[in-house]
Amino acid sequence: MFxxxxxxxxxxxxxxxxxxxxxxxxxxxxxxxxxxxxAPLSSDEVTLREELRADVQKLAGDIxxxxxxxxxxxxxxxxxxxDSFSRAGxxxxxxxYEIRGQACxxxxxxIRCLARRAPMTTxxxxxxxxx
Numbered sequence: 001m002f003x004x005x006x007x008x009x010x011x012x013x014x015x016x017x018x019x020x021x022x023x024x025x026x027x028x029x030x031x032x033x034x035x036x037x038x039a040p041l042s043s044d045e046v047t048l049r050e051e052l053r054a055d056v057q058k059l060a061g062d063i064x065x066x067x068x069x070x071x072x073x074x075x076x077x078x079x080x081x082x083d084s085f086s087r088a089g090x091x092x093x094x095x096x097y098e099i100r101g102q103a104c105x106x107x108x109x110x111i112r113c114l115a116r117r118a119p120m121t122t123x124x125x126x127x128x129x130x131x
Contacts, residue, residue, distance in 0.1 A: 055084065071102055078105045085109045 041049065059077055066073035078094070085092040085107065095106040 068099065068102065074104070078107060081107045 058080060063073050063076050063080065064070075066077050068074070082092045082094065090109045090111065092107050092109045095108055096103050097106075098104070
């Protein structure tokens with residue numbers, strides 16, 4: 001009798017372990033090869049990283065929170081983004097609309113891909129107006 005109970009408990013334990021292994025394999029494990037050390041950045045990538053860091057610092061740190069209650073910051077962010085696109089040689093366009101008598105802006109820019117017959121891509125930065 002004791003052997004029979006022990007064998008049943010052992011079978012249940014193996015089934016539970018197999019179920020956990022399957023759940024881990026299909027649900028938790030990440031596909032692909034684990035890269036423990038990233039390749040060093042090229043000089044262009046380092047430059048891009050620093051430009052992105054400066055842009056994030058300007059928007060998040062210097063300009064800060066921006067919404068309808070901080071309307072000056074909202075406009076400062078729109079001006080900064082528009083100027084950044086212009087400095088990159090692009091031609092931004094403001095899509096303006098009005099909320100509570102104050103203008104809000106989406107900044108759009110078209111970027112043509114270098115590949116043949118590639119469609120024009122439009123990037124839009126939406127400065128959401130909280131109300």
